[in-house]
Amino acid sequence: MAYKITDECISCGACEPECKNQAIKEGESIYEIDPTKCTECVGWFAAPKCAEVCPVDCCVPDASHKESKEQLLEKWKNLHPGKTPEAT
Numbered sequence: 001m002a003y004k005i006t007d008e009c010i011s012c013g014a015c016e017p018e019c020k021n022q023a024i025k026e027g028e029s030i031y032e033i034d035p036t037k038c039t040e041c042v043g044w045f046a047a048p049k050c051a052e053v054c055p056v057d058c059c060v061p062d063a064s065h066k067e068s069k070e071q072l073l074e075k076w077k078n079l080h081p082g083k084t085p086e087a088t
């Protein structure tokens, strides 16, 4: 399941450099996560990095993008062809 950033976002920008999939961008008013690039950090880390660093806990699972771990890993492989996942 991709993560999303809620309206609680204070636009501090802490999450953006932490996302190794480059899924996070500054939007018009708050930061946004591209669900086609978010793998819930599957492939990189054991837990979602953006959620870990967010000072206001506004990076949360997006129930409208339900995906299995296998699907997330498949997405990661498509984003990083030829690379070996560092964590699953």
Ligand code: SF4
Pocket: 002, 003, 018, 019, 020, 021, 022, 023, 024, 033, 037, 038, 039, 040, 041, 042, 048, 049, 050, 051, 059
């Ligand atoms: Fe990026 Fe991981 Fe956050 Fe998804 S959960 S947006 S992959 S840092």
